[in-house]
Amino acid sequence: MGIIAFIIVGFIAGLIARAILPGKQSMGLMATTLLGMVGSLLGGLVGSLFSRDGRLFELRPAGLIMSVVGAIVVLLIVGAVGRRRVHA
Structure with missing residues (x-):
């Protein structure tokens, strides 16, 4: 997956995550994109533990x-x- 696709998927994942969780999250577009990108990496790594094909960075x-x-x-x-x- 290219870097542009990774950024777009990260942005969409961040928007969906913010929409699913209740409450106010005061984040801008950049923070939402970074949230989704980090979540995408985390989800991809966890998902690769259960995958048998070993393809980590493919869009599925x-x-x-x-x-x-x-x-x-x-x-x-x-x-x-x-x-x-x-x-605190």
Whole structure:
């Protein structure tokens, strides 16, 4: 997958993750894109553990789903760290 496709998939995964999770996430377009890209990497690595073909960076429907799941996990972690920082 090329870098442009990776950025686009990251942006879409970040938008979907932000739409799925309730609450207010104060992020701009760049932060949403970075969230989705990190989530895509995380989801891709976890998904490759269960894949037998060894193709890590290919655009597949299961990869898109794992990108969204990874972005949700990253968003939850960022939210938990942000709450601790505010209350501490």
